Amino acid sequence: MTISFCCCCGETNHKHKEPERVPPTQEKDSEKPAGTMHQNNQQPIPNNQEDFKLKDTNPRLGERWPNGGVRGGGGWMSGDKITSTYDLVEQMYYLYVRVVKAKDLPTSAITGSCDPYAEVKLGNYKGTTRHYEKKTHPEWNQVFAFSKERIQSSVLEVFIKDKEMVGRDDYLGKVLFDLNEVPTRVPPDSPLAPQWYRLEDRRGEGKVRGEIMLAVWMGTQADEAFPEAWNSDAATVHGEGVFNIRSKVYVSPKLWYLRVNVIEAQDIQPNDRGRLPEVYVKAQVGTQILKTKLCPTRTINPLWNEDLVFVAAEPFEEKLVLTVEDRVHPSKDEVLGKISLPLNLFEKRLDHRPVHTRWFNLEKFGFGVLEGDKRKELKFSSRIHLRVCLEGAYHVLDESTMYISDQRPTSRQLWKQPIGILEVGILSAQGLLPMKMKDGRGATDAYCVAKYGQKWVRTRTIIDSSGPKWNEQYTWEVYDPCTVITLGVFDNCHLGHGDRPGGAGGGGGSGRDSRIGKVRIRLSTLEADRIYTNSYPLLVLHPSGVKKMGELQLAVRFTCLSLANMIYLYGHPLLPKMHYLHPFTVNQLDSLRYQAMSIVAVRLGRAEPPLRKEVVEYMLDVDSHMWSMRRSKANFFRIMSLLSGMISVSRWFDDVCHWKNPITSVLVHVLFLILIWYPELILPTIFLYMFLIGLWNYRFRARHPPHMDTRLSWAEAVHPDELDEEFDTFPTSRPQDIVRMRYDRLRSVAGRIQTVVGDMATQGERFQSLLSWRDPRATSLFIVFCLCAAIILYVTPFKALALLVGLYMLRHPRFRSKMPSVPSNFFKRLPARTDGML
Numbered sequence: 001m002t003i004s005f006c007c008c009c010g011e012t013n014h015k016h017k018e019p020e021r022v023p024p025t026q027e028k029d030s031e032k033p034a035g036t037m038h039q040n041n042q043q044p045i046p047n048n049q050e051d052f053k054l055k056d057t058n059p060r061l062g063e064r065w066p067n068g069g070v071r072g073g074g075g076w077m078s079g080d081k082i083t084s085t086y087d088l089v090e091q092m093y094y095l096y097v098r099v100v101k102a103k104d105l106p107t108s109a110i111t112g113s114c115d116p117y118a119e120v121k122l123g124n125y126k127g128t129t130r131h132y133e134k135k136t137h138p139e140w141n142q143v144f145a146f147s148k149e150r151i152q153s154s155v156l157e158v159f160i161k162d163k164e165m166v167g168r169d170d171y172l173g174k175v176l177f178d179l180n181e182v183p184t185r186v187p188p189d190s191p192l193a194p195q196w197y198r199l200e201d202r203r204g205e206g207k208v209r210g211e212i213m214l215a216v217w218m219g220t221q222a223d224e225a226f227p228e229a230w231n232s233d234a235a236t237v238h239g240e241g242v243f244n245i246r247s248k249v250y251v252s253p254k255l256w257y258l259r260v261n262v263i264e265a266q267d268i269q270p271n272d273r274g275r276l277p278e279v280y281v282k283a284q285v286g287t288q289i290l291k292t293k294l295c296p297t298r299t300i301n302p303l304w305n306e307d308l309v310f311v312a313a314e315p316f317e318e319k320l321v322l323t324v325e326d327r328v329h330p331s332k333d334e335v336l337g338k339i340s341l342p343l344n345l346f347e348k349r350l351d352h353r354p355v356h357t358r359w360f361n362l363e364k365f366g367f368g369v370l371e372g373d374k375r376k377e378l379k380f381s382s383r384i385h386l387r388v389c390l391e392g393a394y395h396v397l398d399e400s401t402m403y404i405s406d407q408r409p410t411s412r413q414l415w416k417q418p419i420g421i422l423e424v425g426i427l428s429a430q431g432l433l434p435m436k437m438k439d440g441r442g443a444t445d446a447y448c449v450a451k452y453g454q455k456w457v458r459t460r461t462i463i464d465s466s467g468p469k470w471n472e473q474y475t476w477e478v479y480d481p482c483t484v485i486t487l488g489v490f491d492n493c494h495l496g497h498g499d500r501p502g503g504a505g506g507g508g509g510s511g512r513d514s515r516i517g518k519v520r521i522r523l524s525t526l527e528a529d530r531i532y533t534n535s536y537p538l539l540v541l542h543p544s545g546v547k548k549m550g551e552l553q554l555a556v557r558f559t560c561l562s563l564a565n566m567i568y569l570y571g572h573p574l575l576p577k578m579h580y581l582h583p584f585t586v587n588q589l590d591s592l593r594y595q596a597m598s599i600v601a602v603r604l605g606r607a608e609p610p611l612r613k614e615v616v617e618y619m620l621d622v623d624s625h626m627w628s629m630r631r632s633k634a635n636f637f638r639i640m641s642l643l644s645g646m647i648s649v650s651r652w653f654d655d656v657c658h659w660k661n662p663i664t665s666v667l668v669h670v671l672f673l674i675l676i677w678y679p680e681l682i683l684p685t686i687f688l689y690m691f692l693i694g695l696w697n698y699r700f701r702a703r704h705p706p707h708m709d710t711r712l713s714w715a716e717a718v719h720p721d722e723l724d725e726e727f728d729t730f731p732t733s734r735p736q737d738i739v740r741m742r743y744d745r746l747r748s749v750a751g752r753i754q755t756v757v758g759d760m761a762t763q764g765e766r767f768q769s770l771l772s773w774r775d776p777r778a779t780s781l782f783i784v785f786c787l788c789a790a791i792i793l794y795v796t797p798f799k800a801l802a803l804l805v806g807l808y809m810l811r812h813p814r815f816r817s818k819m820p821s822v823p824s825n826f827f828k829r830l831p832a833r834t835d836g837m838l
Contacts (some may be wrong), residue, residue: 001518010075016215018184019094024114025363026654028133031151038637040571045451046674048547049194049464049478049796050538051548052537052539052548052709052710052711053530053537054534054535054536054537054704054705054707055535055551056425056533056534056535056704057533057534057535057553059089059427059531059533059553059555060090060091060289060531061085061089061483061531061555062087062091063092066491067576067700069741076414076440076549086187086221086222086473087674088423088424088425088473088555088556088557089334089425089427089471089472089473089555090427090428090469090471091220091221091471092147092148092149092469092471093145093147093148093218093219093220093728094145094147094148094218094219094220094221094223094226094229094632094774095122095145095146095148095151095156095182095216095217095218095339096143096144096145096185096215096216096217096223096225096229097143097144097145097146097156097158097214097215097620098141098143098192098194098214098215098216098225098226099118099120099129099140099141099142099143099144099158099214100139100140100141100194100213100214100215101137101138101139101141101212101213102116102137102138102160102210102211102212102213102576103134103136103137103210103211103500104137104209104210105136105137105160105172105209105210105211105507106136106172106208106209106210107136107140108170111692113133113134113637114134114135114136114162114172114298115131115132115134115135115162115163115164115225115382116131116132116135116136116138116141116160116161116162116172116340117129117130117131117132117138117140117160117161117163118142118158118159118160118161118212118645119158119159119160119161119266120144120156120158120159121156121158122146122153122156122157122232122573123151123152123153124153124231125146125150125235126581127144127232127235128217129142130142131764133163134260136625140395141240142230143228143229143230144226144229144232144702145225145229145232146224146232147231147232147233150232150233151179153399154178154179154180155176155177155178155179155181156176156177156179156182156216156526156566157174157175157176157177157709158174158175158176158212158214159171159172159173159174160172160173160174160199160210160212163453165182167169171202171371171398172199172208172210173199173200173201173208173209173210173212174199174200175197175198175199175200175212175214176200177216180297182216182217182218183217183218183836184217184218184219185217185218185219185223187219187222187224188222189224191215191224192215192216192217192473194214194215194834195213195214195215196211196213197211197212197213197214197768198210198211199211199212200596203213204556206655209304212557215229216523221471221472223807227247227248227460228246231460232241233462233463234460234461234463236491237463237495239602241494241495243448243606243608244461244492244495244609245460245461245463245492245495245607246460246609247457247458247459247460247472248366248457248458248607248609249456249457249458249474250455250456250457250458250604250607250611251311251454251455251456251692252398252455252456252600252603252604253313253314253599253600253603254311254313254314254410254454255311255312255366255396255398255410255596255599255600256311256314256348256390256391256392256396256410257309257310257311257390257394257396257592257815258285258309258310258311258312258314258343258346258385258388258389258390258391259309259356259388259389259390259391260283260307260308260320260322260386260387260388261305261306261307261308261386261387261388262281262292262304262305262306262322262384263299263303263304263305263357263385263386263387264301264302264303264304264305264322264383264384264385265281265302265337265362265382265383265384265385266300266301266364266383266384266385267300267301267381267382267383268300268301268302268309268324268326268336268337268382269298269300269336269382269411270326270334270336271326271334271336275298275301276298276299276300276516276736277298277326277336278290278291278294278295278326278327278328279294279295279302279325279326279327279336280294280304280324280325280327280718280832281293281304281324281384282322282323282325283310283320283321283322284306284320284321284322284323285310285312285318285319285320285343286310286317286318286599287319287598288310288311290308290309290310292304292306292308293306294373296326301718303409309584309588309592309600310592310595310720311396311592311595311596312343312390312812313599313600313603315341316343316344318340319340319341319342319343319345319536320340320341320343320385320388321338321339321340321341322338322340322360322362322386323335324337324338324340324362324382324384325337326334332579335774336362336364336382337362337363337364337382337384338362338363338475339360339361339362339363339384341360341388342568344392346388346389346390347389347390348389348392348411349389349390349391349392349393349395349415350393350411350413351578352393352581355387355388355389355577356387357385357386357387358385358386358387358388359383359384359385359386359672360383360384360386361382361383361436362381362382362383362384363382364381369409371376374652374712382649385407385541388763391410391578392409392410392411392413392414393409393410393411393414393576393577393578393579394409394410394573394576394579395407395408395409395410395576395579395590396418396592396596396825397592397593397596398593398596398597398599398620399597399620399621400593400621400624400830401574402488402519402762402834402835403484403621403834403835404484404574405451405452405483405485405486406452406454406459406479406483407479407485407574407575407576408453408479408576409485409578409690410432411578414576415479416479416565417562417565418479418561418631419476419478419479419480419481419560419561419562419565419566419569420478420481420528420558420559420561420562420566421474421476421477421478421559421561422475422476422477422478422485422523422556422557422558422559423474423475423556423557423558423559424450424454424473424475424476424485424487424554424555424556425471425472425473425554425555425556426448426450426459426470426471426472426473426474426487426552426554427469427470427471427553427555428467428468428469428470428471428552428553429446429448429467429468429489429516429538429551429553430466430467430535430550430551430553431466431467431550431551432444432446432465432466432467432468432489432538432549432550433466433516433547433549433550433640434466435491435514435516436491436493436514438464441469441689443464444461444464444466444468444491444495444516445463445465445467445491445493445495446461446465446467446468446490446491446492446493446516447459447460447470447489447490448470448484448487448488448489448490449487449488449490449611449615449619449709450474450486450487450488450550451485451486451487451488451619451620452476452483452485452486453476453477453479453483456503456604456611456619457474458611459472461492461495463495465552474685476726478523478558479567480569480574481523481524481566481679481777482522482523482524482569482775482829483522483523483524483575483832484520484521484522484523484835485520485521485523486518486519486520486619487518487519487520487552488515488516488517488518488519488615488619489515489516489517489518489538489549489550489555490513490514490515490516490615490618491513491514491516492513493511493512493513493514494511494612496512498525512612512614513614513615515540515614515618516538516540516549516550517537517538517539517540517549517552517707517708518538518540518618518619518705519536519538519554519707519708520708520835520836521554521556521705521706521835522705522831522835523558524775524777524778524829524831525702525706525774525775525835526556526558526705527558527776528558528559528563529557529558529560530557530558531555531556532554532555532556532557532705532834533553533554533555534553534704534705534707535551535552535553535554536551536552536553536707536708536832537551537707537708538550538551538552539586539708539710539715539838541630541715541723541726541838543723544723545715545716545718545723546710546713546715546716546718546838547711548735556705559730564730566777567777567781568831569821569828569829570778570781570825571825571826572778573819573820573825573828574825574828574829577819580818580820581819583755589709590625594622595616597616597622598622600616601613601620602618604616614814618772626668626726626730626747626751627730627746627747627750627751628726629726630713630715630723630753631748631754631758631837632753632754632757633718634712634713634837635754635757635758635761636660636757638761638764638765638833639757639761639764642761642764642765642768645768651794656668660685679712679798680798681794681800682798683789683790683793683798684790684791684793684794685790687784687786687787687789687790687793689784690770690771690785690786691783691786691790692742693771694770694771694773694779694782694783694786695783697772698773699772700771701772701774701776702772702773702774706831706833706835706836706837708836708837708838709833709836709837710838711786712836712837713836714831715836715838718739730747755770758834761832761833762832762834765831765832765833765834766827766828766830766831766832767830768826769830769831769832771783772828774830774831775829775830775831778829778831780827
């Protein structure tokens, strides 16, 4: 399909905003070295603080149809009737033209043939179908969509032309439509039936030979024809770039953990028969390589009994390749045997039941080069004993547990019923900064990507606009409310093969899609059945500091299908129980997550059109484990803010002791005496007090979903040297060898410390969120529990309660379960402030 665009169109020129100035850091911070975060624990106060905050919006959501929404009625002109479908986006009107086919077209008097194509023209916009050679009955079945906002004509023209190799194309006929007579189509109505129209001559004074089958209607972006239609908003895009600008839905590959238990081997013959081999096994799946330890004894029958775990994705394209190698020298290994096994050979395990072991014959390394008669001389083969299975009861982590969007196990048989529906309307963006140069000026071709669970969605690309309007709505099933949806905005640099990055084409096929910003929303912080319409700041950290790239406007609604099931989940583990019965080590999880992210990026990058690697990695936070002085400082001050509450309590108690407020001191003394004489009132009073605090804090609960917080991330007052360190490569690019060694060691060790500090802060923030109504359902459950506990403790003797608690804490191990307790599961599901960190 070829597309042309008239240069004389009256398209509105989008004025791009100048890049916003990065807020200057405080002078004191800029003068001190990078390692002095303990000297100043005051949060930075930016000059443009409001620009980084969440803003309320009031979009006109829902369908509003011209002419009162009368189905089959005519006209673009009037009416404002609201319907109920596609209700989280602003309505966008389009004129649809479906060109189906033509028949009985005349042939050329010169060539005696006809190479027909159709041209659909509306004002200054026109789109053309592909042309057929020597065919008088062509079939196109192509759809064209013209945005109502850009229409400058009241007449739609459809031309049939004959393609000429040299000179001007011949005119065969045309059909005209008055836009005031075009019917509307309201989904879920059936598609409008196309009709045959006789072609008219150039002046419209009479009929000519030939007919064309067309369907013309007015619809919205909810129409089924919209995703694949040629769009007047992208009339400047040519070639394969057309496929890279359309909206698409992607599904992550189904990931499995492949567990390879290497037990033993027999009859391992070294190349040097005069020595016993020192053997280990190397296993490889795709680019993943793991090795067992060296067998502690030199023998031809080595024993290991080690587990090696890989990540595999369906359909299984890679094989499990095992090699038995002999450590003949600290710097030299010799391969003694090899075997390649397809992954479909292994069974899929859905629980912790044992898997049968199998013996496999090893091929002698280099066996293929032996002559046929030498093969017959071999009397036996070395063997290896394996227990291999594909684990279906684990959730394969491909994203950080702090921002996890899915906890379901791999096997669909183990999935529970969904507890809710998440609907997101991706409305628009405002004030996007220019991301590249096009025709000597800054331009942005923006699209939005949303990821939740296994479903990825990508909106269409809006060409050359600092305020793109997508108005696309997507839906996900929710299986756990304690999950996070991630949305990212990117600049499309793949609009055609002939383009060059930064050139007149506006982005070449070899460029990388630039990051504009990211938004995370934790579902547990949303009230059920409420529509949140907010504008989120798009913040990106650059080597020069944090920069606001624009704002993303969203409409979000979380619908609860089963309140009982959702409350039931709060007492259950976050991940499937196999993660607790047979847990992985921290190092294993880090390595497996990195491999899973790589596999997802490769598979989605092979889709048509591809969801590119840089996009997938940014959405999955592939570099979140890297050392950053800024992140460590942010986590440090998160802990300091939690400790400030304890400091305030100690100061208040000091004031009571010094009788700063006599009334308060007297009341505290009375309460102290009561608790001394009646110690059984201590616990019920504490729970009752927390119940009252929870009710009081309901007035001050957060009204907005969480968003990126620059002050929490310590991104506004960061030292330039710290940013240079954060954006440095790993390993470091410093030239001195000794500096590189020490620097890398410091970064790897400090990265672990950073994670531990962050986990400590997370636990404190979860405790703080018990009564803050950040998660309305969790706080409701907790204050109801506090009320019940207060009532029970009032009527239960304290000694009896202390006895039960003590006996429960000291119970025998046989009465303990490996599964986490209900309070522990509930606590781990509480929200923390990690969602708002950059």
